[in-house]
Amino acid sequence: MYDNLSNLPTVPVAEGAEAPADEFVWPVGAVIEGRYRVEEVLGGPGHSGMGIVYILNSRDGRVAAKTFQQQFAMDHQLIQRFLREAATWMLIGFHPNIVRAYGIDIIEVVPYLFMEYVERDPSGAVSLADRLARRKLAIPEILDLAIQCCDGMVHAESAVPDLVHRDLKPENLLIAPDGALKITDFGLVRCRMNQRTSGPPDDDASQPTGDGSGSDGLGLTQSGSAIGTPAYMAPEQFVDAENVTRLADIYAFGCCFYEAIAGRRLFTIRSSTPMEHITRAREMHRTHAPVPLEAHRPDCPASLDEVIMTCLEKDPANRWADFADLRERLKRVLKDEFGIAYTPRSMPPPAPRDVANQMRSLTLLDGYNRAVGMRHLRAHRNRNPYAFHLALASYFRTHGEPEEELRQLRKAARVRGRERGYEVVRRLADRLVEDGELDEAGALMDEFLARRPDDVDFILEPYVAWLIARREWDRAERLLADHTPSLRVEQMQVQLYRASGRLDRIADLRRRRAHTVIDNLRRTIAAIAPGDQIGWDQPGDPDLLKQILADAAPDIDLAVFDRVEHIYWPDMAACPDFSADMAWLSVAAGDLADPALGAPEPERARYARWARILGHPRRIERYVDRDELRLWTGEPDNPAAAPVLLSAYPSLSEP
Amino acid sequence: MQIASTEVNGVTLIRVEGRMDAPAAPEAEDAFREVIDAGATRVVIDLSGVEYISSGGLRVIIMLMKSLEKARGRLVICNPSPFVSEVFEITHLSRRIPIYPNQEEALTAAAT
Numbered sequence: 001m002y003d004n005l006s007n008l009p010t011v012p013v014a015e016g017a018e019a020p021a022d023e024f025v026w027p028v029g030a031v032i033e034g035r036y037r038v039e040e041v042l043g044g045p046g047h048s049g050m051g052i053v054y055i056l057n058s059r060d061g062r063v064a065a066k067t068f069q070q071q072f073a074m075d076h077q078l079i080q081r082f083l084r085e086a087a088t089w090m091l092i093g094f095h096p097n098i099v100r101a102y103g104i105d106i107i108e109v110v111p112y113l114f115m116e117y118v119e120r121d122p123s124g125a126v127s128l129a130d131r132l133a134r135r136k137l138a139i140p141e142i143l144d145l146a147i148q149c150c151d152g153m154v155h156a157e158s159a160v161p162d163l164v165h166r167d168l169k170p171e172n173l174l175i176a177p178d179g180a181l182k183i184t185d186f187g188l189v190r191c192r193m194n195q196r197t198s199g200p201p202d203d204d205a206s207q208p209t210g211d212g213s214g215s216d217g218l219g220l221t222q223s224g225s226a227i228g229t230p231a232y233m234a235p236e237q238f239v240d241a242e243n244v245t246r247l248a249d250i251y252a253f254g255c256c257f258y259e260a261i262a263g264r265r266l267f268t269i270r271s272s273t274p275m276e277h278i279t280r281a282r283e284m285h286r287t288h289a290p291v292p293l294e295a296h297r298p299d300c301p302a303s304l305d306e307v308i309m310t311c312l313e314k315d316p317a318n319r320w321a322d323f324a325d326l327r328e329r330l331k332r333v334l335k336d337e338f339g340i341a342y343t344p345r346s347m348p349p350p351a352p353r354d355v356a357n358q359m360r361s362l363t364l365l366d367g368y369n370r371a372v373g374m375r376h377l378r379a380h381r382n383r384n385p386y387a388f389h390l391a392l393a394s395y396f397r398t399h400g401e402p403e404e405e406l407r408q409l410r411k412a413a414r415v416r417g418r419e420r421g422y423e424v425v426r427r428l429a430d431r432l433v434e435d436g437e438l439d440e441a442g443a444l445m446d447e448f449l450a451r452r453p454d455d456v457d458f459i460l461e462p463y464v465a466w467l468i469a470r471r472e473w474d475r476a477e478r479l480l481a482d483h484t485p486s487l488r489v490e491q492m493q494v495q496l497y498r499a500s501g502r503l504d505r506i507a508d509l510r511r512r513r514a515h516t517v518i519d520n521l522r523r524t525i526a527a528i529a530p531g532d533q534i535g536w537d538q539p540g541d542p543d544l545l546k547q548i549l550a551d552a553a554p555d556i557d558l559a560v561f562d563r564v565e566h567i568y569w570p571d572m573a574a575c576p577d578f579s580a581d582m583a584w585l586s587v588a589a590g591d592l593a594d595p596a597l598g599a600p601e602p603e604r605a606r607y608a609r610w611a612r613i614l615g616h617p618r619r620i621e622r623y624v625d626r627d628e629l630r631l632w633t634g635e636p637d638n639p640a641a642a643p644v645l646l647s648a649y650p651s652l653s654e655p
Numbered sequence: 656m657q658i659a660s661t662e663v664n665g666v667t668l669i670r671v672e673g674r675m676d677a678p679a680a681p682e683a684e685d686a687f688r689e690v691i692d693a694g695a696t697r698v699v700i701d702l703s704g705v706e707y708i709s710s711g712g713l714r715v716i717i718m719l720m721k722s723l724e725k726a727r728g729r730l731v732i733c734n735p736s737p738f739v740s741e742v743f744e745i746t747h748l749s750r751r752i753p754i755y756p757n758q759e760e761a762l763t764a765a766a767t
Contacts, residue, residue, distance in 0.1 A: 091677045093709050159677040159711075352741035358710035359746050400721065403747045 024070045026054060033107055033414070036065070044069060050078060051187065055117060062117035063102065067110055079372055085186045086113045087365050090358045092159045092186075096345040097152030099174060099184040102354070104361035104368075106392065106408075108415055109385040111368055118174040118182055128181070129170035132260060139299060141179075142260045143334045147342050148181035149173060149253060150327035156183070157246060157323065163191040164244055168252035169232040170259060180345045188228060190242070230281035231265055232256065235314055238282040247316035250326060254311025254319075261308070262296035286314065301337040304330075363404055367395040370632060385415045390423055398629045406431050413444075422448065422458035429462035433469055441466050457483070464492045473500045487513075487584060494591065507597045513588040514607075517581050518552050521545075524576050525556055530563035535572030537579035537623065542566055544613050545578060548585070551606065570630055583623035586614035657704075658686040666765045667695040668758070672704030675712030683712065687719040696728030697765045701758055703734035708742055720752055733761035 030038045036056035044052040050072050054065045072078045089101035100116035120126045123134055128145065131137060137145075149168075157163050165172075166188040174182045227233075227241030234251035237244050258266045267284040271277035290312050293300040307329045313319045320326040331342045371392055389412035396405035409428040412421070425448045432441035445463055449456060456463060456479070467476040476496050483489045490509055497505045528534065536542060546558050569579060592599050593608035593616075656673035667690050675683060690698060700716065702708075720730045733755045735743060743749040755761040 091711055093677060093711075161681070352738055353745055355709055355713070355742050356745035359713045359742075362710050362714060400724070400751075 025052065032056070036063070051082075054112075064115045064117045065112045066115060067112045070110070073110070076372065080369075081187065082111065082113075083365055083369050084191075085189060086111065087362060088160055088163065088186050088189045088191055089113065089115075090361050090365075092156050093358070094347065094350045094354065095152055095155040096347040097148045097181055097183060098156060099182045101358070101361075103357040104364050106364065106368060106389070106411070109388045111365075115184075116182070118176050118184075121175070121177045126174055127171050128173040128175060128256065128260060131175060132170060132263070136263055137260055139261065139297075139301070139304065140334060140338045140340055142257060143304070143330055143338070143340075144179070144342065145173070145175065145181045145260070146253075146257045147327055147330045147334065148345060149183065149256075150323045150330065151344055152181070152183040153246075153249065153253075153323040154327065160189075160191045162245075163189060164246055165249050165252075166190055166228050166237065166241065166244065167232075168249055168256060169229050170256050173256065190244070228252075230278050230285075231267070231269065233281070233285060234316070235282075235286040236316060238278075238285065245316065246322060247319050250311050250319050250323065251313075251316075253323075253326070254308050258290065258293065258308050258312065261293050261300050261304070262291075264296065266290055266312070301333060303337060304333045307333060360404065363396075363401055367392050367399070367401075367404065367408075370395055374631075386412050386421055386424065389415060390421075390427070393427065394628055395632050398625060398632050402431070406435075422452070422455060426459045426462055429459060429466065433462050433465045436469075438466060438469055460488075461492065464496065468496055468499045471499075503597050506591055507599060510588040510591045510597075514585060514592065517585040517588065518549075520581055521549065521578070522553060522556055524578070524581075525558075525560060528560050528564060528576065530560070531565070533565045533567050533573070533575040534561070535567050535569065535575050535577035535579065537569050537582065537619070537626075539568055541568075541578065541582060545582060547613050548610055551610070569626065579623060582614055583620045586611060586616040586619040589614065590616035656682060658683060660686070660690055663762055664766055666697045666699055666762050667693075668699045668701060668762065670701045670704065674707045674709075675702075675705050675715075676707065676709035677711035680709075680711040680715050683715045684718065687715060687722075691719070691722050691726070696723060696726050698723060698728065699731045699733060699758070699761045699765045701733050701761070702736070702739055705739055706736055708739050713742065713746065713748070716752070717748070729765055731755060731761045731765040733758050 025041055025044045026032055026038045028038050028041060032038065032054075036054075036058050038054050039057050039062070040055035042053040042055070050068050052067055052069050054067075056063050056065055068078060068082050086101070086104050090104070092098055092101070094100060099118065102114040102116070105112050105114065118126055121131075123130075125131045125134055153165070156165070165183070165186065167185060168183070172183065172185040174184050176182065228237050230238075232252040232255040234244065234248040237248045237251075255266045267281070267288060267290075269277060269280045269284065271280050290309065293305040293308060294302070307320075307326070310318070310320055311326065320329065334340050334342055371388065389408045393405045393408035393412065396402070396408060406428075409424060409431060412424040413428055425444055429441045429445050432438075432444065441462065445459055445466065448459060452458075460479075460483070464476050464479060467473075467479070473496065476492075480489055480493055480496065490513065493509060494506050497503065497509075534542075542561050546561065549556050549558060567573070567575060589607040589610035591597060593604060593611045595604065597604075599607065656671065656675060656679035658669060658671050660667055660669045662668070669686070669690065671683065673679065698719065700719075705712075716730075716732075723730045731753050732743070734757060735754060740749075740754070743752070743754060753761075753764055755764060
C-alpha cells in the first residue's frame with residue numbers, strides 16, 4: 001500500500017505550512033505532503049507517552065504513521081530508540097502475525113514509520129485488551145490467539161538476532177476483524193543489531209518508571225525512561241532490563257494470556273502513585289505465586305493452566321525455553337482438549353515493491369541517524385527543514401545513493417519553496433539534467449530565474465549543462481563568455497566544447513591551465529623557507545609532485561621539500577597547500593592525454609604520464625568531495641564539521 | 656541459505672541458494688567478506704537459487720558492491736529470479752550492478 005503512496009505525485013504543502021514546532025500535531029483533516037489526509041490522532045501532547053500515531057487516509061486506503069512528539073525532537077536518545085524500532089521492524093520483514101511496516105519517510109525533518117492499519121471490529125475493538133474489556137473469550141479462541149502470538153514471535157526472533165520485545169501486553173496484541181492477531185509496538189525492543197546490516201545502534205536506557213493499566217491514566221509506556229509495562233514485566237526485567245532475554249517475553253506472554261483466560265490481571269496492584277505502583281508490581285512479580293487459572297475459569301483445562309504457569313515461573317530457567325516450544329505445547333492443548341488443529345494465518349507474499357520500500361527505509365534510517373548525530377545539523381533541523389533535507393541529500397550523494405539523494409532534494413524544494421533557496425535549485429536541476437529530465441529541470445530553473453533574474457550565476461552549472469543537453473551551444477557559449485574566466489567557467493567550457501565537438505578549444509584551454517599551474521607551483525616553491533609547513537592532500541604526494549616537476553620544470557630546486565614539515569589533509573592549517581594545484585593539473589593532463597584532442601607526440605605521452613602519476617580522475621573527484629565526505633564519515637561532533645557544513649551548505653546560515 | 660564460491664578465469668563466482676533474508680544476512684556478509692579479504696576484485700553472484708531476497712539480503716549485496724568499488728573492482732549479478740530481478744529494478748540497483756541472464760555472460764562481463 002505504502003509503495004503506491006510513495007509513487008503518487010508530490011504536491012507542495014499548503015500555503016503557510018511551516019515546519020512542525022514544539023507541540024505541533026497535524027490536525028484531523030490536514031493533508032500531509034499532498035498524499036495523506038489525517039483521519040485520527042492517537043496520543044500526542046497532553047497524553048502520556050512520547051509517541052504519536054496518525055491514522056491517515058490516502059487514495060490507496062488507510063495507513064498508520066507513528067512518530068514522536070516534537071517536544072522530544074531534541075532528545076537524541078529517544079530518537080535513537082525510535083530509529084532502532086523502525087530498523088527492527090524493517091528487518092523483521094513480513095509475517096501475518098506482526099503488524100506490517102511499509103516503510104519510513106522523513107516529512108519536514110521528522111521521521112514517520114508507516115504501518116499497516118488494523119481495522120476495528122464492529123464493536124470498536126482493535127486489541128486483545130479491547131476484546132477482553134468487552135467480553136469473555138472462549139478458551140479455543142484464546143488458544144488460537146496465543147499460538148498466533150507465538151508464530152509472530154518465532155518469526156521476529158529468527159529475523160532479528162537476540163530480539164526481545166520487552167513490552168508484550170494486551171494493548172500491543174492487535175486483532176483484525178478476521179481474528180488474525182498482530183504484534184505491534186517494537187518501541188522498547190532490544191536486539192543485537194548488526195551494525196553492518198542494520199540501522200541505528202543499540203543504546204538503551206534501563207531506568208524503570210511507568211505504567212499500569214490502559215485505563216488508569218498510567219497506561220502508556222514511558223519511552224526514554226521506562227523498560228516495559230509493570231503489569232506484564234518479568235521479575236528480572238525490574239532488576240536489569242538491559243540484559244533480559246526472550247524468557248522475559250515468555251513471562252509477559254504468560255501474563256497476557258493468563259489475563260485473557262482469567263478475565264483479570266495476573267496481579268491486582270493497588271497504588272496511589274506511579275512509583276508505588278512499580279514497587280508493588282515488582283514485589284508481586286518477584287514473590288507472589290499466581291492464583292491457578294482454574295480458580296477463575298473452571299473450564300480452563302489443567303494442561304493449559306500448566307503451560308501458562310510455566311511461562312510465569314519466577315526463575316527464567318524454569319520457563320519454556322522459546323516461543324517455538326511454547327507454540328507446540330499450546331497446539332497440543334488445542335488438539336487434545338478441543339479436537340481443533342491449529343491453522344496458521346497466511347498472507348499474500350510480499351511484492352518486490354514491498355521489499356524495495358523496506359530497503360529504501362533502511363538506507364534512509366542510516367542517513368537520518370547520521371544527520372541527527374551531528375549536533376550542528378540537529379540544531380538546524382527544526383527551524384530549517386530545507387537545509388536538513390539538503391544535508392540528507394548530501395549524505396546520500398557521498399554514499400552513492402542517487403535515488404535517495406533525489407528524493408531528499410525534492411523534499412527540500414517542497415518544504416521551503418523554490419524562490420528562497422538557490423541551493424536546492426542548483427542541486428536538483430543538476431541531478432535532473434544528469435538523469436535526462438530536461439523539461440523538469442528547465443521549468444525549475446526558469447521559475448527560479450523569473451524570480452531572481454540576476455542570479456543565474458547561482459545555478460550556472462546546471463543551467464549550462466541544460467543548454468548543452470539541448471544543443472544550444474551558442475547560448476551556452478555567450479553565457480560563459482559573460483563570466484570572468486575561472487576554473488569553474490573553464491570546466492563548463494570544456495563540457496560545452498566536448499559536446500559540440502570543438503576539441504581544439506579544449507586543448508588550448510587545458511594547455512594554458514597546465515602552464516598556469518606549473519607557474520603557480522614555481523612561485524609557491526620559491527617562497528618556501530626551510531622549516532615551513534606545507535600542505536598536501538595525502539601521503540606520497542610530495543614524491544609525486546617531484547616526479548612531475550622534474551619533468552615539467554627541471555629548473556625548480558626540489559631539495560626544499562626535504563627541509564619543510566609536511567602536513568596532510570585534513571590536518572593542514574593555513575599554509576601553502578599543493579592539493580588544489582595537483583588536482584587541476586591532473587584534470588588538464590587527463591584531457592590532453594586524450595588522443596582525440598590531437599596533441600602531438602611526445603607531448604600527449606608526457607601528459608598521459610602526468611595524468612597517471614597524479615591519479616586522474618580520482619584525484620579531482622576526491623579533491624572536490626573530500627570535505628563533504630569527511631563531514632559524513634568523521635566524528636559526528638567534530639568541531640571541524642561546523643565550518644565544513646556551512647561552506648558546503650550556505651543555506652544553513654540563511655535565516 | 657547456502658553459499659559456495661569458486662574461481663573461474665580470475666573471476667570469483669559466488670553461488671547463493673535459499674532465502675536471502677535477514678536471518679541469512681550475517682552468513683552472507685561473512686562469506687562476502689572472506690571473498691574480499693582474499694583479494695577478489697571481480698565478482699559474479701549467481702542468484703539462480705534465490706527465490707526471495709529481503710531488504711537485509713539486499714544490504715549485504717550493496718556492501719559487497721561498495722567494497723569492490725573501493726578496490727576498483729567489479730560486481731556482476733546473474734540469473735536473478737523474476738522476484739529478485741524486480742526488486743533490483745525498483746531499487747534502481749540494476750543501474751549500479753550489471754545483471755546478466757546467465758553465468759557465462761556474467762563471467763565474461765566481470766572479466767573484461
